[in-house]
Structures are given as structure tokens and as C-alpha cells.
Amino acid sequence: MKIGIGCDHAGVELKIxxxxxxxxxxxxxxxxxxxxxxxxxxxxxxxxxxxxxSSGGLDRGVLICGTGIGMSIVANKFSGIRASLCNDLFxxxxxxxxxxxxxxxxxxxxxxxxxxxxxxxxxxxTPFEAGRHTNRLDKIRLIEERQKSAGHGTGTSQAR
Ligand code: RB5
Numbered sequence: 001m002k003i004g005i006g007c008d009h010a011g012v013e014l015k016i017x018x019x020x021x022x023x024x025x026x027x028x029x030x031x032x033x034x035x036x037x038x039x040x041x042x043x044x045x046x047x048x049x050x051x052x053x054s055s056g057g058l059d060r061g062v063l064i065c066g067t068g069i070g071m072s073i074v075a076n077k078f079s080g081i082r083a084s085l086c087n088d089l090f091x092x093x094x095x096x097x098x099x100x101x102x103x104x105x106x107x108x109x110x111x112x113x114x115x116x117x118x119x120x121x122x123x124x125x126t127p128f129e130a131g132r133h134t135n136r137l138d139k140i141r142l143i144e145e146r147q148k149s150a151g152h153g154t155g156t157s158q159a160r
Pocket of ligand 1: 008042064069071
């Protein structure tokens, strides 16, 4: 599985820890920055990862900012993206089982690194349950289609 990880200055330390976990899990992990403490704008890094997942160039993504809220807002602007802000294990598990989330968002100033590592392990090892949830995701796709038709869309996507 090819994944991208990105963050702003509030997520750099956590990102470094998580890249090790992701690589230990055998995932092909591309680092999209940022790389240092200098203040940057989270939309710039959220866009890089989200657009790559939306276009099918990446299978999944991980985004980190201070709260996780800004990155969530950015990621969910992209067609086919189901970004889940998970700062607890239950949410991480359910976002995969029920929502087939394809971008995991974490709040670098909200959770500790050990919990974040466990969330990553759970999120990447939990499959989508499909069944009744497939119909619900189809409805989300239809909402995106209607938004695009109305001129409010964000373009095409290969993300499933
Ligand atoms: C940066 O100070 C902070 O606003 C950002 O990391 C994030 O929390 C935004 O949602």
C-alpha cells in the first residue's frame, strides 16, 4: 500500500514518529513535509496529500496539524476523500469499518505519541466492513456528483 504523510509545524515531531511505525508495518510511505518548526500553512501540505489520494496516485494518507481540524477541513474538500479526525482508538477503528476512511487525521497538540502510534496501527489494519455501509458511501458519492453538477465540485477522483 502506497501512502503519503504530511503535516504543518505543529505535527512535525509526531510525523517523524509515525513514519517509523508506518514503515515497520511494511507500508510504502512518502513524506510530503513540512520538515521543521518554521510556521507554515496547513492547507498547503493537506492539499499535496489529499490531491494525490483523490487522483489515485496514493492509496491512503495521514495528515497532522495542531488540532487535526484544519487538515480535516482541507482533506474533505477533495473528491472521493473520506478524511477522519481520530484522536481515540474507537473512532479510528470505526472510521475504517463503517466509513472506509482513506485519510487519517491526527491532532499533534491533542494526543500523545504512544496513543497516536496505536491509532495508526489500528487504522491501517482494520478493513472496511462493506455491507450496509457501502450504500451509505454510494450516497456520499452521489452528493459529490450533485455538488459538481451544481458547479460546487472539486473535480474528478479515482479514490474509492
Ligand atoms: C497552527 O498554529 C494551527 O492552527 C494548526 O496546526 C491547526 O491546528 C489548524 O487547524
